[in-house]
Amino acid sequence: MYPILAAGTLEVQEITVLLLALAAMLGLARILGELARSLRQPAVLGEILAGVILGPTVLGNLAPDAFLYLFPQEGAAAIALEGVVVISATMLLLVVGLEVDLETVWRQGKSTVAVSALGVAIPMAMGMTIGLSAPQWLGAGSSEHGVAFAIFIGIALSITALPVIAKILMDLNLAKSDLGALIISSAMLNDLIGWIGFAVVLALITGEGTGGMPVWLVILLTIIFLLSMLTLGRSLLHRTLPYVQAHWSWPGGVMSFVMFIAMLCAAATESLGVHSIFGAFVAGVAIGDSTHLTERTRDTINQFISNIAAPLFFASIGIGINFVDNFNLPLVIVVLLIALTGKIAGCVLGAKLTGMSTRESWAVGFGMAAQGAVGIILGELAREAGLINDELMVAIVVMALTTSLLAGPLIQKVLGSTTQKRLQDYLGDKYIVIEPEAATRDDLIGLLAQRAAEITDLDATNIKRLTLDRERVLPTGLPNGLAVPHARIDALKKPCVIVGTSRWGIDFNAADGRPAQLIFLILTPPDQPEEQIQLLGLIASTFNSAVVRQRAMAAKTSTEFLAALNVGSATPADDKE
């Protein structure tokens, strides 16, 4: 009998348990992940919570038998489940690595180096100091690995979470700005530094254990692996990909190729004792910025891994630990404080040094503070290696999640108006004028200007005149019964939008000849030119949906109008974390 699928290796009962465990993890992680997303929180929060519920914290407490049935402590089912989780984690890091674009890092140059150097150095110094001075209190797994433990604490408090940051910046419409590029490339460099440091930590504690290799050799080999993958390996991969793309079936061929390389690299680092996911991450980085990896291929890998492998991995963290028993409030507070202050201080300093404004520097600092999944992965590996105890692991999970939850709102706060608002955010009942008695364009604009004047305490005649002047230069009728008369008003402090509806429609010279039934008077201050364009875009996108248009046109009260807007407000599109 040979091993694979040979009768007797995995019994019927074990396969049943394995499948049920996977189904429970996948199912609950998805439900709670969606719940988190609907509350505008990262999905990883819900996924870990699913594990907490299925694990010793909740299920293990309420129904220990069910818990032990689903997640047996030993035997073939436990081993097989762990194998699936290890591979999921490896694949997850491949995807994280694929998102690192080395070109971007180099292009941002000096600022990136300054921000990540200080952003790593300060929290790392703080972490190492406390790690060396109070390892026992902090939660060292054993006393043998003093230095390794201290370095790990330094890394754990200085790492950032690229996927979380990318998501936050996208949500804030900053992903493609200079500021966003700086934050992202600093985070990439930061992550690279962190992972290399972590590989060293693992080498320190496992080097002598596994292959009998001396520590210096493990570190040397790890660095050789890293450098050769990012230079020779990368260029070889970039030359092989077009061949694969051209001659193998698509996108399947490229997918297998990427997975194959990732598993080889994972095996390489695992055999060194620096964990498989470091290799998968490096493989992702080496492959990721190839122009031959098409969006479609990337997306298929991404979808499957972030929807199947990631939930399995994050749920497994919740299952592996008792969050209530191991919750140590002082420890949580200390870890959280150091992570926040150290990281933010370092990044703000770095950004200031390269000449950024105070406001932008703070935004960089807050953005870089998000730890998310990456901090949790590192913590889990350290716990696995016996480097940290369960209490510290819980503190790291809480810290990583809290920093991710805070980053978005804090950037928003410091940058002010750059948030991606919805049209609803500009409108209230008094901004909506349902079917005013106006038969012509000029009368209607007059009535809307009247309402704007009441709200803003400005002169209605002036608003009407400026709007009509603009209207005469170029009519603002849009297709599908929309019109967007607008003007810039000197004394205005913030943008003001007044909506008017018209059952019979009023001609605004639209390209499709249709009279306007939804008319938006858009008034903006002259020093905020971007607001006008943003509002125009917002109106166009909101009313792109025929359902929203029809409901808004049929609204008999301002409440009905506002309700119509909510029909079209999509749930957040992205779902990586």
Next chain:
Amino acid sequence: MYPILAAGTLEVQEITVLLLALAAMLGLARILGELARSLRQPAVLGEILAGVILGPTVLGNLAPDAFLYLFPQEGAAAIALEGVVVISATMLLLVVGLEVDLETVWRQGKSTVAVSALGVAIPMAMGMTIGLSAPQWLGAGSSEHGVAFAIFIGIALSITALPVIAKILMDLNLAKSDLGALIISSAMLNDLIGWIGFAVVLALITGEGTGGMPVWLVILLTIIFLLSMLTLGRSLLHRTLPYVQAHWSWPGGVMSFVMFIAMLCAAATESLGVHSIFGAFVAGVAIGDSTHLTERTRDTINQFISNIAAPLFFASIGIGINFVDNFNLPLVIVVLLIALTGKIAGCVLGAKLTGMSTRESWAVGFGMAAQGAVGIILGELAREAGLINDELMVAIVVMALTTSLLAGPLIQKVLGSTTQKRLQDYLGDKYIVIEPEAATRDDLIGLLAQRAAEITDLDATNIKRLTLDRERVLPTGLPNGLAVPHARIDALKKPCVIVGTSRWGIDFNAADGRPAQLIFLILTPPDQPEEQIQLLGLIASTFNSAVVRQRAMAAKTSTEFLAALNVGSATPADDKE
């Protein structure tokens, strides 16, 4: 310590081996799968071959140490690898199930029932007869399960491979014809019958072993599971899917949902002892025909599973068995003969009974004979359960692959011209006239007619006259410098295409006003009207590519012209098997 990712369950060395084994399986399966595809054979052939090379047959013989390192016979790495393979097989059957469209089966009605009833009954009767009379010679795993063994042989010889058949019909351009629909829906019904029968076989041999449940209860519960999933379960799923589609992230939410259901169903059937993949298959059937499962979601699941899970599973079959030691030629021949004659006879009879022509009936028979992956999966499960020995398993694999390889060419043979030909198949050096000395349309057609006359031994003047008559009714100039003068010629036996090129171009009254530089004289027999249309389509699609057009127009020899055609000939698009 809790089980998942707890230190010590999977050692560093075991994880390394697991990753290397997966990388080797994925990598080699892809390379040989692509090789098979380039030879116009199903990829599954190459994937199993990869396992044969990595397994005891080749690697185990040449380098036993390397084989045992990569695929250890016991221990955690072996268990984890088997867990991954079990899940891969389960997911693979989910995808196979997703392709079954129950509506199509019902719509085809009577013919479907006749073809699959006889197509199952005859080979099953033959298989059971030989299974009962010579179980030892055939390769029964033990003598206790006489009836179960005979039923299994019957099923193994009567099953069809839906994915293989679908692929063959697509290649032959028959997938959407009535004939194709009949073959596909018969195959679906056939598969359903086969899987249910197989569930009964497993219940017979494992029912008393696992949960201590009596056999009749296992069978009853299996049937209840099947019926409730295909009625109540199906309608519940179809009602839940729109909700998931609307409120969860997309396509991730639907993907997780489908996987969740599949794993639950797999666990249900596994716990009954009728194997997890039966449950996954039924889940796929229940979900598969929902209109709410969009192409995009289907495609993402499909791509990942058929490119990652399927190669892993098929390679594992090659790794699990020594193909040389267990190759028993008489047994292979008997199994192959019964499978072919029984299946083909049954289906041809069934098709004739419903009033199909002899030619079409044979096409149905040959199509239904393809066993491919499904036969192999059943065999593997039976081997696992100790029902059959390794020699019979090898015979079943060889039979399944041979029938799949034969089905395409045999259908082609019996249906004659309906093959999807390439333009190259019509052309040879003498069919290509590079820049003939003709300045007008009529002269050019005359010269091409001359060449056609030389090849076909017909009268050149007649060909020219008929073509010009047709040309005067409606000019045949196409955009982009193409022209397709054509005529039906009474004495012609098979289609004849003559190509002429013209550097300066000759006016054929194209819509874009461009003179024709590539002129195709298309002559077809009057009794094959479809040939003309097919050829016109073939020319249009081949020269749709600007690169192909330019190279063909610039060709200085007929060889260069033929080479230009190959630039555009894509590799086969589909890659399921």
